[in-house]
Amino acid sequence: MTPITEVEGRRLALSNLDKVLYPATGFTKGEVLHYYATTAGVLLPQLRDRPVSFLRYPDGPDGQVFFTKNVPPGTPDWVTTAEVPRSEGPARMVLVQDLASLMWAANLVTEFHTPQWVIGEPNLADRLVFDLDPGAPATVVECCQVALWLRERLAADGIEAYAKTSGSKGLHLLAGVTPVPSERAVSYAKELAVEAEAALPRLVVHRMTRSLRPGKVFVDWSQNAARKTTATAYTLRVGPAPGVSAPVTWEEIEACRSVRQLTFLAPDMEGRLEEHGDLLAPLLDGDGDGDGNRAGSVP
Template structure:
């Protein structure tokens, strides 16, 4: 069944609203759209101006999925686009028309496509669609089993101290999966990947039993991999407040440092869509610019 709706003056047609996208939780497409609509006031500032990559699950989290960067021909004309170089494109495209999610209608449009996960780079485009310099530094903390997000929190606290010495204020969030990320506003003092790699290697040298800065899987069991490479302009990271395609409708959730310091079990930092809506209502955007 298709349902015509008007969102901030834009006409959209929603479909298959009763389709369950998270079977283990009974979470439907209607609830996905509702979540993104309600979280939009705090989510949109983190998407605005950033080229979008989505991970779509048309048949739910247990079905096949695909990444989508280029906007298809059927995309509404009012969706903002930016034509940008596409190094490493799997379809050998030199350039791609990326969508830019600046408003609620665009966000609802993608939610209706079962674009559960929203991924963006650490840079924005200007009004003419030209790429700007990176404005964000990110460290992706990925635990190698049996390490968990508990160990990630320990590393996050170390990294926070190093960044503080460097004059940067770190903001933590869960990945919504098994790890977490730290963000900081970036002043372009040097190439961000080079800078992030140097800090990761420094911490690895300081705590070799806890931290690894290389992606080699055999080096990672029981340690936390500080992935500095997410600062490569061609890479993206899951956006704050984005859903993740897990068994539960978990969310990449901004945290307080008190929560990071107090984490004792992985379950302490698992937040579903309803949890996050309640957090936002109570606390606002914990991921606001520093």
């Protein structure tokens, strides 16, 4: 029997609560839903007004894993959707604007991925993102060294960077910017990636070519493109254990000497939020939710 629960006046059917989705730790679907319910206060502001791409893994990492960009069949009529432009023609996507919609989406078992623009301005980036992806034997430790260089370089242009783990192997750097055409955001991010490779040639590669990446950190600048998405802060990631794309402090990045220091699982997040609050809250001031003083300008 599928349990029915009520969230903010909306009735939700929640299914398979005992199913293990993370085999290494036995973390169940019910625990996934509990995680999202308890982190909604910090996750929802990151999702707000950004069309969501779902990376679904309903049977865990060993089952089928697939992207869903269009509104899924059976989506309740109270879930907000919006038309977004695509090269092949307009499509409708989900906006996760409230707790009920978040819990409905979480019941699908998904990672949340969002673009660097908000609905209504699909070709204007209000955020910059750098995805720092280590090629073995490099790890997040090397990503931290690259992140510190990029932080200083961005600061030289008046742009303040914030960091989070990818929830997998690497790091993401985010910055709020005065809205700029996505093409300009891409070219600026690529310029910085090229500079990083020139400054740290033994550590950084800016090209996606796999053969160049062992032992180096790929600075992926391409996720600033309007059609691209990045794992949203606080989302769970598919894998053996319930890894979280967790915001981190620059002190933690400076101190990082092992992968374990920057690996955060769902059960870790309650304590981190109590200790640090929302480390990405300043980003929200830079993309329309506040006074805008935090947003830098892409030169």
